[in-house]
Amino acid sequence: TRVVVLVSGTGSLCAALLDAADDPAYPADVVAVGADREAPGLEHARRRDLPTFVCRLGDHPDRVAWDRALAGAIAAHRPDLVVSAGFMKLVGPAVLDAFGGRLLNTHPALLPAFPGAHAVRDALAAGAAVTGSTVHWVDAGMDTGPVIAQREVPVLPGDDEGRLHERIKAVERTLLVDTVARLAADPPSTRTPRETPR
């Protein structure tokens, strides 16, 4: 199974996938890593001589053009599965049309609780005793697609956002690696439903 990973930040989750895929027995291969900026996470791919791409919103006249460019950059690597791992942009119709149903995201909360870019901070602020990690299919919304897998993470006294996020990321790494392996063993259909050309 060919996997393209999308990152925006440090890429520790991407690194976990790359480490898992180093094992020839792991049923998926990361074939490229892309980002919406010159993200530090791209380093994990470069160190392995894997292809990378950067698709900056600012390099395009508008979001539609950016979305199309991103879809093309991903498609160039012929992925069976696309993994958003700390990719902090909402993808648009071009990406969803091309990869809907085989594009997943990992989120540091138990969706539908705490969607959005500040999930860890929001869980702390809400006084949650338990939060967690979710892997879900990406749809047009923000963190709204069908849940694939979830795992709980306790909030401990004295937790601040950083400490809690690190505890969650440790679970995210395992959940993501396990989920990608499970999907690779039983790949979603690669045909996305399209209008029959009239």
Ligand code: GRF
């Ligand atoms: C992860 O917690 C992910 O769920 C969230 O941002 C974090 C990315 O971490 N969207 P990293 O860039 O993989 O280290």
